[in-house]
Amino acid sequence: MSVRHNGVQTGRRHTVADQFVAAADQALRSLIGTPTAARSNPASQQDDVVLRATERRHAARLMRVNHSGEVAAQALYQGQALTARLDNVRDSMEQSAAEESDHLAWCEQRLSELGGHRSLLNPLWYAGSFAIGAIAGIAGDRWSLGFVAETERQVVRHLDGHLNRLPERDERSRAILTQMRSDEAEHGEKASRAGGQELPRPVPELMTAVSSIMTRAAYWI
Numbered sequence: 001m002s003v004r005h006n007g008v009q010t011g012r013r014h015t016v017a018d019q020f021v022a023a024a025d026q027a028l029r030s031l032i033g034t035p036t037a038a039r040s041n042p043a044s045q046q047d048d049v050v051l052r053a054t055e056r057r058h059a060a061r062l063m064r065v066n067h068s069g070e071v072a073a074q075a076l077y078q079g080q081a082l083t084a085r086l087d088n089v090r091d092s093m094e095q096s097a098a099e100e101s102d103h104l105a106w107c108e109q110r111l112s113e114l115g116g117h118r119s120l121l122n123p124l125w126y127a128g129s130f131a132i133g134a135i136a137g138i139a140g141d142r143w144s145l146g147f148v149a150e151t152e153r154q155v156v157r158h159l160d161g162h163l164n165r166l167p168e169r170d171e172r173s174r175a176i177l178t179q180m181r182s183d184e185a186e187h188g189e190k191a192s193r194a195g196g197q198e199l200p201r202p203v204p205e206l207m208t209a210v211s212s213i214m215t216r217a218a219y220w221i
Contacts, residue, residue: 060116079133152188
């Protein structure tokens with residue numbers, strides 16, 4: 001049976017071993033590689049104004065948080081794709097992961113421009129998110145899709161907060177986060193349309209608490 005992988009038609013359905021190798025490769029790319037984007041960086045249309053030192057430092061920390069969030073998103077989608085039961089759900093997860101790769105590349109580029117660095121805790125975020133994604137997939141595709149929908153709703157709220165906290169003159173970072181917000185909202189809506197199950201109330205609350213810990217840690221470390 002032929003399948004598409006990263007937009008390329010291949011001659012057979014990937015085996016579990018293939019999927020593990022692909023997941024390991026993606027982990028290395030996310031954690032130590034230089035990500036590349038399929039789409040142009042939204043920041044390229046904005047002037048890179050000179051920010052004050054305090055503004056630049058704050059913006060870099062915010063973008064480090066968002067970079068870590070994209071590292072976690074890569075892991076989450078890879079974990080879910082690995083354990084998804086239906087091919088169309090797996091393909092949807094892989095497509096969303098590819099779009100999240102654009103976000104990762106854009107955040108890394110802007111982080112470098114601001115003189116910032118990746119969070120030292122990224123391996124922890126990746127491992128934890130991959131495990132959560134795999135567990136969500138094992139629970140069943142409807143629950144996995146519901147988890148994606150809730151995750152993306154929370155990410156949209158997070159990005160709204162960061163858009164308000166960015167230095168007013170930092171239009172390059174703002175352009176990136178605005179496009180990310182649009183994409184994340186679409187990912188969540190797509191998961192809901194595909195049959196995502198609404199999660200029991202304690203689960204979103206726990207997700208919010210974990211996200212808050214990651215956000216605070218990545219801002220400083």
